[in-house]
Amino acid sequence: MVNSMLSYSGLSQRDAIFDEHGFSSVSRPSQMSLVKGTEDSGGSVVPEKITEEKEAINNEMDSIMGNNTWVFADLPPCCRPLGCKWILKRKLKVDGSIKNFKARLVIQGFKQKSKIDNFDTYAPVVRFSTIRLLIAMASVHSLIIHQMDVKKTFLNGELDEEVYMNQPQGFIMHGNENMVCKLIKSLYGLKHAPKQWHQNFDEMVLSNCYLLNHADKCVYSKFDDYGKGVIICLYIDDMLIFGTDQVQVDMTNKFLSSRFSMKDMGEDDVILGIRIKHESNGIAISQSHYIEKVLKKFNYFDCTLVSTPMDTSEKLMPNKGHVVSQLEYSRVIDCLMYDMTCTRPDIALVVGKLSSNTEDNSSTSGWVFLLGGDAISWASKKQTYITGSTMKFEFVSLAAAGKEAEWLKNLLLEIPLWSKPIAPL
Template sequence: MLIGGAIDKFKARLVIQGFRQREGIDYFDTYAPVVRISSIRFLIGLAAIHDLVIHQMDVKTAFLNGVLEEEVYMEQPEGFVVPGSEHKVCKLVKSLYGLKQAPKQWHQRFDEAVLSFGFKINQSDKCLYSKFDDSSNGVIICLYVDDMLIFGTNLRLVELTKEFLSSNFAMKDMGEADVILGIRIKRDNGRICLSQSHYVEKVLKKFNYLNCAPAVKRVLKYLRGTMDYGLCYGGFPSVLEGYSDASWITNVEDHTSTSGWVFLLGGGAISWASKKQTCITSSTMESEFVALAAAGREAEWLRNLVSEIPLWSKPVSPISIHCDSQATLAKAYSQVYNGKSRHLGVRHSAVRELITHGVITLEFVRSQQNLADHLTKGLSRDLVIKSAEGIGLKSISNL
């Protein structure tokens, strides 16, 4: 099916009855890693900085490529029973759709193929593969089940990678990246923007915007008014920076607070969260510290991710996290935690360790300039617009 909803082609597929499998007998592990959406946005921001080529490919019937390690038998498919051998069953050599281990075996098969071609796996995201020479020319592949984006420093290297993949798997070359995971990619004058306008339009049609209930109409009206907005990466600044904030006791029923953080690269947000805190805090400073610890964990993951990206300059500098609470910053730089709350003591030790090892640095920012402020509480219209522009959320109707 195409993006607009039109039918492109019809498919018929043999699917095995995986629900009849028994754990420990004909299957063991069933995990199937996929690339994090934060990793994709990071690579988009990196592409804006280094003007990388971005192409897209799709693996046809990806799960059929996996080689089985267990003994699995299936009944002969209806309509394809061999005359005179009706009592016999089929022994599977390769995966079929429906098998519980099919996603895992496909990922394992893809790993073996790209590693044999000289690619290296990023240990922070097992679905990122990179291959670079001494002159920093190379390719990065990110895989989401059977969809992949290929980032290259030049078109020749991207084409060589596509030829290699096509020689190992049945591939569909989709050319320059257009839509990945329902997100449209647009390039214009050095900027790269991510948009879901086509998806919003589909939602408005599905719920009949003009004739829906008033409460629903209010939400859909907001979607319609922001349909042409997208995350834009302009390539500057070319450093990772973060913002952390919290709102104390936002839920009066269970007295929990809300944490919010956002990280930016190249002028656009690549990772963010707005979550209810799992512990009860007794002050604004404590709730801010819980949010800061969560932002610190994400910063540590991002730093580990970029440390294995050859295009990122080495040594990797600490990631700056901005916080609008001076009391929280003072507590973070304090050598000793003398409070009575064990959950805060653990977080204090974690933040201190990140600072000591040069993973993060902390800086004060006023609440009006804190780009994570809108993730924790309701703000006035002007501040919401200001925060949106700060994280790279802009109208792309003119692109």
């Protein structure tokens, strides 16, 4: 246990915050700053990592206070304030080294009551199919792909509901000990924080002549009469900007930076665990670093390589008598599903078989859509009911694939770079 040399007398082990992956236990900060150079209970100097985590907490609090996230207020009658906690995390680079330490003040939004202090909570995110489609178009049209990140994303949303929160322990202001924080802007952990952020971004972008793609409401475009412009692709706080030239990208970068606190990531590299690599004959996407990480995590890094995902003649049978860790198995399947969803259509059928009921006799539908020779959308999933004939099975599969084709067509229709009209299905 790490005991910080802080002036707050009420600090105890109950106030320590434990990172999920066992990085450290860090005591809550006291007042408006933290004392550097701490010692543990045995008098030994605490590793430098602890000091960096404390600095991350101070930086987060500075951002919150500078953003006017809350005001002090008396708690109204019959209201219960929500609690909050500090969550610490270390962000890693692709090679596994530590990039930086992050601290977030997270409100206990799980205690919110529907229709009382939160109403609509839906917030869209861009589909992976859309990301792959835009990357394929970037390869065809030689677009520049620029990557940006929104800092303190959920602190940008304005709240419509009244939400009250206890003062963060360690940052209780003298003279206002009995008051609570009335949130003016959203905070991490609120159920409707993602919705408020997306609504704020959406209104800001649309008010500056960007056009919303109605097939995917996280895609925005802006082109002039000469065919020059940009496409913005947003996944919560991760952003890709596809531009016809560097001037258009720089203009968009400047515009976004004037409205939000942005981090310029430069040329696209890794987004959502997907590595984007520009080659002489096109653009390649991969997750080799992610796969290596998964293999090491489950102690399969030295396993024997094979050329195919599965022997198709092998029939999976229900497990009888073999001891299997269900939690570890589900985690392995979860990792494989993410890899399959992002970049690996070749393992879709196998992952589907491994994650489904082996005694289910329903048929499997599947499809792959290509653009410019590149796979942009794929699926392999069980049909929801058992069909009585091969013809019925094929019609059910056709209907599912047809829905995806119609959606892809609508997505392309609203991208200015795509030649129109598109032939009907």
